[in-house]
Amino acid sequence: MLLNQFLLLGAVLFSIGVYGVLARRNGVLVLLSIELILNAVNINLVAFGTYTGSISGQVFALFVIAIAAAEVGVGLAIVLMIYRNRQSIDLDELSSMKG
Amino acid sequence: MTLAASDPIFLRYAFVLPALMGVSFVLILFFGKRLPKKGAEVGIAAIGMCLLFSLAAGYQWIDRVEHPPEVEHSEEPAADAEGEHALAAVQFVAAPAQEEGEHHEVAPVLTEATWFTSGGVDFTVGTFVDGLSVMMMIMVSTVSLLVHVYSTDYVGGDRRYTHYFAFLSLFSASMLLLIMSRSTVQFITAWELVGLCSFVLIGHWWEEKPNSDAALKAFLTNRVGDIGLIVGMIVLFFAAGSFDIVQINEFANGVTGGNDHLLLLVASLCLIAAVMSKSGQFILHTWLPDAMAGPTPVSALIHAATMVVAGIFMVARLYGVFFEGLSIGTSNINALAVVGAVTLLFGGALAFVQNDIKKVLAYSTVSQLGYMVMALGVGAWTAAVFHLFTHAFFKAGLFLGSGSVAHSVHSFDMKEDMGGMKRFMPRTFVTFVMCSLALAAIPPLAGFWSKDEILAGASQLGGDGGYPLMLIAGTIGGGLTAAYMTRCIWLTFFGEPRGHAADPHHPPHESGPLILWPLYILAGLAVVSGFANLPAGGIFPDVMALRFEHYVEPVAGYFPGELPTFSHPHFSWWVALVSTGWAVIAAGFAYLYWERGQGHGLTERSRVARGGYVLLENKYYFDHLYTGVIANGIKGPVARAAYWFNQNVIDGILNGVAFGVTVVGRWVYKYIDQGAIDGAIDGSGTVSDSLGQALRQLQTGKVQQYGALLFGGAVILAGIFVFAI
Numbered sequence: 141m142l143l144n145q146f147l148l149l150g151a152v153l154f155s156i157g158v159y160g161v162l163a164r165r166n167g168v169l170v171l172l173s174i175e176l177i178l179n180a181v182n183i184n185l186v187a188f189g190t191y192t193g194s195i196s197g198q199v200f201a202l203f204v205i206a207i208a209a210a211e212v213g214v215g216l217a218i219v220l221m222i223y224r225n226r227q228s229i230d231l232d233e234l235s236s237m238k239g
Numbered sequence: 240m241t242l243a244a245s246d247p248i249f250l251r252y253a254f255v256l257p258a259l260m261g262v263s264f265v266l267i268l269f270f271g272k273r274l275p276k277k278g279a280e281v282g283i284a285a286i287g288m289c290l291l292f293s294l295a296a297g298y299q300w301i302d303r304v305e306h307p308p309e310v311e312h313s314e315e316p317a318a319d320a321e322g323e324h325a326l327a328a329v330q331f332v333a334a335p336a337q338e339e340g341e342h343h344e345v346a347p348v349l350t351e352a353t354w355f356t357s358g359g360v361d362f363t364v365g366t367f368v369d370g371l372s373v374m375m376m377i378m379v380s381t382v383s384l385l386v387h388v389y390s391t392d393y394v395g396g397d398r399r400y401t402h403y404f405a406f407l408s409l410f411s412a413s414m415l416l417l418i419m420s421r422s423t424v425q426f427i428t429a430w431e432l433v434g435l436c437s438f439v440l441i442g443h444w445w446e447e448k449p450n451s452d453a454a455l456k457a458f459l460t461n462r463v464g465d466i467g468l469i470v471g472m473i474v475l476f477f478a479a480g481s482f483d484i485v486q487i488n489e490f491a492n493g494v495t496g497g498n499d500h501l502l503l504l505v506a507s508l509c510l511i512a513a514v515m516s517k518s519g520q521f522i523l524h525t526w527l528p529d530a531m532a533g534p535t536p537v538s539a540l541i542h543a544a545t546m547v548v549a550g551i552f553m554v555a556r557l558y559g560v561f562f563e564g565l566s567i568g569t570s571n572i573n574a575l576a577v578v579g580a581v582t583l584l585f586g587g588a589l590a591f592v593q594n595d596i597k598k599v600l601a602y603s604t605v606s607q608l609g610y611m612v613m614a615l616g617v618g619a620w621t622a623a624v625f626h627l628f629t630h631a632f633f634k635a636g637l638f639l640g641s642g643s644v645a646h647s648v649h650s651f652d653m654k655e656d657m658g659g660m661k662r663f664m665p666r667t668f669v670t671f672v673m674c675s676l677a678l679a680a681i682p683p684l685a686g687f688w689s690k691d692e693i694l695a696g697a698s699q700l701g702g703d704g705g706y707p708l709m710l711i712a713g714t715i716g717g718g719l720t721a722a723y724m725t726r727c728i729w730l731t732f733f734g735e736p737r738g739h740a741a742d743p744h745h746p747p748h749e750s751g752p753l754i755l756w757p758l759y760i761l762a763g764l765a766v767v768s769g770f771a772n773l774p775a776g777g778i779f780p781d782v783m784a785l786r787f788e789h790y791v792e793p794v795a796g797y798f799p800g801e802l803p804t805f806s807h808p809h810f811s812w813w814v815a816l817v818s819t820g821w822a823v824i825a826a827g828f829a830y831l832y833w834e835r836g837q838g839h840g841l842t843e844r845s846r847v848a849r850g851g852y853v854l855l856e857n858k859y860y861f862d863h864l865y866t867g868v869i870a871n872g873i874k875g876p877v878a879r880a881a882y883w884f885n886q887n888v889i890d891g892i893l894n895g896v897a898f899g900v901t902v903v904g905r906w907v908y909k910y911i912d913q914g915a916i917d918g919a920i921d922g923s924g925t926v927s928d929s930l931g932q933a934l935r936q937l938q939t940g941k942v943q944q945y946g947a948l949l950f951g952g953a954v955i956l957a958g959i960f961v962f963a964i
Contacts, residue, residue, distance in 0.1 A: 162947050170943075231942055238940030 146187035154180035167219040167229040171212060178208045246308075247299035249292060250348040253366045253419050256289050256376060260412030264405050271401035278401040279391050282408045286384045289415070293376035300373040304790050307345045345369075345794045349485065351421060365421030367484060370791035371555060371624060375418035378628055379545050381764075382635050383411045385757035386540040389639055392753035393536055393646060403443060403534070410436035414545050418552060422482040423472040426553070430468065430517070433546045434461050440541060441533035453532035460526040464516020468553075471509030475560065478502040484556060488797035491559035503564030510553065510560070511574055518550030519605045520582045520612055525861050527605055528589075531597040531651075535642030538597060543604050543638050544631035551611045555624055558615070559799050567618045568804025569702045572709075576697075579613025580712035582606065587719035591726065592855040594654045596641045599727045603678065604634055606716060610693055613713060617706040619696025619808055620800075621772070621788040626689035628787070629677070629768045633685060636674035636761030643667045643754050644731060647747040648739040653730040656738035660731055663740075663747035666755055668732050670762035675728055677765035679721035679822050682815075685769030690717060691815045692772070695808040710814075717818045718825030725829035774810030 153176050160173025182201040189197015223229050263285035271278025351365035366372075387407060394403055413436060417429035434457075442454030476482055478499055479490035491503055514520055519527035530542050541547070554561055554575070565573040586605030593599045607630050614623035641651070644667060650656035661668045677684035680691065690713075697709040740747055749755070772787035773779045788807070792800060799805045854860070937948070 158950055162943050162950070234942060235940030238938055 143187055143191050146183055150180045150183040150187070152180075153177075153183065165230050165232055167222065167231055168216070170231065171215045171219065174215070175208060175212065178204055246348045247296075247303060249296040249299050250303070250368045250373070251350065253296060253348075253368045253372070253376070254350070256292060256380070257412045257416040257419075259285050259289055259292075260408050260415060264408040264412060267401060267405040267408055271405060276391070278404045279387070282404045283384070283387045283391075285408060286380055286387050286411055289411070290377075290380040290384050293373065293380050296368070297373050297377050300368070300370060301790055303348075304345050304370070344796075347372075347485070347793065347795060347797075349421060354424070362424050362482065363422050364425045366419045367421040368419055369793050369795075371552075371793065372419045374624070374628060374787075374791050375552065376415065378631050379411065379414050379418065382540055382544040382631055382761075383407070383414075385635070385760060386536045386639070389539075389642070389754055389757045390534070390536040392751055393642055394534055399443065403440070406436055406439050407537075407540070410440065410541060410546070414549075417549060420556075421484060423475065423484060423487070424482050426484070426556075427468060427472060430513075430549060430553075431465070433541075433549060434458065434465075434517075437461075437530070437541050437546055440537040441530045443534055443537065444532075450532040453526075453529040457526040457530045460523055461516045464513045464523055467509040467512025467516075471506045471513065474502060474506040474509060475557075478506065485797045488557060488559035491557075491563045492796060492799050492802060493563075494796040500563065503560050505564075507561045507564035508574060510557070511578060514550035514554060514575075514612060515578065516550075517553075518547050518608045518612065519586075520550070520578050520609060521585055522861060524582065524586065524605050528593075528598050528601040531595070531601050535597065535638060535645065538601070539635040539638035539642070542601065543634040547604065547608060548611070548627050548631070551608065551615065551623060551627055554612070554615045555620060555627075558620055559797060561615065562618070562799040562802070562805070565616070567616065567701065568799070568802065568806075571702050571704055571706060573616055576613050576616025576706055576709050579609045579611070579616050580709050581609070583609030583613060583716040584712050584719070587716050587723065589855055590719070590723040592852065594730075595651045596644070596653050596657070596727060596731060597638070597651050599653075599723060600634070600637050600641060603637075603720065603723065606720065607634065607678070610690065610713065610716065613709050614693040614696055617693075617697045617709050618700040618805065619693055621792050621807065622689060622692035622696045624791060625772050625787050626686075626693060628771070629685035629689045629765070632761050632768050633674040633677040633765035636670060636758060636765055637678065639754070639758055639761065640667050640671035640674065641731075643750045643758065644671075644747075646750055646754065650739050652738070653727065654737070657731045657736075657740050658734040659736040660740060660747060661733060663736075664749045666749055667758060670755075670758040671732070672728060673762040674765045675724040677769070679724050679826065680717055680818065681721075681822065682819060683769065685765050685767070687815075687819065688769035688772055688774075691810070691818060692774075692808060694814045694818055695811045698811065698814055699808045700806060714814075714818050714821060718821045721822035721826040722829035725826045726833050729830070729833050 157173045157176030157178075157180060160176060161170050164170050164173060182204050185197045185201045185204070187197075189195065189200075219229055222234065226233065263281050267278035267281050271281065274280060347367055347369035349365060349367055351363050354362045354364045356362065387404070390403065390407065394400060397403060410433060413429050413432035417426065417433060420426035420429055438454050438458040441457055442451045445451040445454070472482075475487050479487040481487060481490075512523075515523040516526075527542060527547065531538055533542075561575060562568060565575055567573060567575070583606045586602050586609055590599045590602035590606065593602060607626070611623045611626050611630070614620075614626060644657065644660055644664060645651050647664060648656050648660075673684070677686040680686040682688075694710060694713045694717075697706045697713055699705055735741070736747075739745075770783070773784050775781060775784035792798070794800060
């Protein structure tokens with residue numbers, strides 16, 4: 141069983157995603173990184189599902205994909221609005237929530 | 240004795256009458272103000288339908304008396320067997336009255352429904368329709384209809400016009416419910432409802448203090464009697480084991496086994512207290528003259544024709560109880576007759592010193608109610624009920640007539656504001672005189688036939704020698720009636736106009752047709768209603784004689800008519816001649832005294848006369864007794880004791896408590912409030928503030944930094960999960 145390999149792949153993808161979310165300044169790339177994190181999770185779900193011989197892992201993965209699509213739709217709309225307001229999507233400039 | 244499908248429809252569905260008036264009450268109350276006539280038309284339509292319904296019921300009842308249905312033996316074998324046993328028991332008794340022989344049982348029309356059940360006892364309601372109920376139905380709806388019509392003019396433009404008609408409807412509903420009550424519980428309910436309507440309508444113009452005082456007085460005085468009513472009904476329930484009026488009477492008459500004389504005596508004495516308050520008998524009559532504070536049509540309807548006769552009706556309805564309990568058939572004096580005789584004399588005497596025309600009529604009502612009670616007390620049941628019937632018409636006519644006069648001169652004071660009204664109001668004058676003659680028992684008007692029957696009863700019924708004291712009292716009372724009505728008519732309609740009546744800017748004028756037509760009808764009834772019970776065996780053909788007695792007096796086990804001691808009086812020429820002659824002579828004396836001024840100054844010359852006048856003027860000091868002696872006697876010491884208790888004990892406790900509370904309060908303020916609580920709150924504020932200042936450093940506004948913290952936290956948690964667990 142290649143479970144370990146799958147889990148390793150998931151962990152690598154997750155880490156890349158986390159790096160992208162934390163380090164990239166471009167909002168669109170941050171969204172892409174979030175997609176990477178979600179897909180890392182999907183790989184884990186499918187891998188564990190196959191490992192335990194149940195279908196629920198894949199069902200969960202399908203749900204996650206559907207929700208991720210909606211999330212990206214909303215996220216890109218937000219990014220678009222930010223661009224329209226500020227002519228920029230640099231996340232470092234979005235510090236109006238400073239306490 | 241149960242509801243048979245063959246019972247005539249108007250007798251079976253008598254409950255429609257109170258229901259109709261109840262619906263009318265609700266409609267007027269909720270929608271009256273939006274209607275073009277402000278609700279009056281609803282009330283008049285409803286009471287008009289009631290009158291038609293009761294006339295139809297009267298027709299069917301007469302038919303039932305003429306052709307009594309076969310007694311259904313299969314339905315209640317036990318009761319009928321006992322009934323026949325009782326019938327057999329009276330067979331050997333020689334019938335004292337000539338029509339006794341042709342009597343055969345006429346069952347009342349009864350309906351019944353269970354109201355509620357408590358402790359295994361069914362409280363039922365139902366209708367009990369016999370000749371008495373049907374007669375009352377016709378009388379109540381006739382007078383009520385005329386009063387409704389009269390009121391549209393008399394209280395026209397009043398600010399609570401709609402409200403007034405609503406309560407007229409409620410009153411009619413309650414009164415109709417009362418007269419067809421099957422059970423005593425239902426009876427008490429209706430009794431209280433009419434009392435409530437009386438209270439509301441006396442206090443109709445409650446903005447003026449005397450009016451609301453009069454309403455309260457009426458209500459509270461009636462409460463005194465109501466205690467007697469409730470106790471009496473409870474005694475009867477435990478004696479007869481039922482709330483059913485038919486069964487109570489059958490028990491009292493000995494139809495359903497033996498009765499208990501002592502219990503019946505106690506019950507009837509308690510119930511007499513109720514009669515005293517509701518029907519204005521001495522010594523609880525004081526509310527009735529004060530009740531004249533209400534609008535005049537209300538006085539005519541409630542305080543002359545209908546509600547005040549509820550007490551008489553109650554005695555007539557439960558006559559078995561009174562007849563047995565007070566041994567009416569075999570004694571020469573009893574409590575009921577004494578109450579009636581005293582009331583008719585004292586009430587009549589009081590009417591002489593009143594200057595308010597309505598108060599004269601009010602005391603006259605007290606006196607006439609005394610006649611009815613006395614008649615019941617001597618055993619002249621039919622005479623009492625017949626007098627109730629005729630009195631309702633001529634007294635309502637007198638009240639409405641006095642209202643017509645007062646409507647024109649805007650005052651009720653005969654001495655100050657009336658006089659010479661004959662000239663201005665000839666039509667009112669004629670009706671008033673006709674009703675007065677009927678009241679004074681001048682033949683052949685209504686009052687003569689009924690009052691003469693009462694006197695004949697007092698002379699012939701009871702044990703050996705009849706009821707001599709009652710006969711004397713009744714005869715004297717007839718003279719008083721004639722005399723005070725002469726005085727009243729003379730002061731109102733003759734002589735020179737005084738006060739408001741003499742006001743040249745607003746001369747009195749005859750009232751409109753809405754006021755006059757009820758007067759015409761009532762005056763007409765005052766003339767003809769006496770012919771309903773012409774004496775038998777005299778100059779009148781037998782077909783016309785004693786019709787009222789034939790149709791109204793029950794012939795069944797629930798009425799003592801079949802007991803050996805019960806009998807009917809005959810017409811007696813000398814009683815009729817003496818009482819009429821005495822009435823005419825008394826009226827003549829009154830005429831001489833007030834019109835000719837002969838004998839004036841009697842009160843100045845004679846100490847006895849002056850003393851009598853002062854006594855009468857102060858209404859025998861009953862009001863002083865009630866308010867001054869009893870109420871103040873209780874009020875004074877009790878109030879002083881309560882004041883002392885208040886000042887020393889309660890105030891002391893309050894002061895002590897207040898002082899203690901102040902001390903504790905100060906300490907609490909200083910140490911707990913300022914110290915602990917404020918400290919805690921200030922402290923928490925400071926802590927939050929500094930914590931916030933510290934955490935503020937983290938809020939850079941940079942999303943990625945937040946993300947880094949989030950992931951850092953997640954890594955730490957993951958580390959804990961992986962390594963610690």
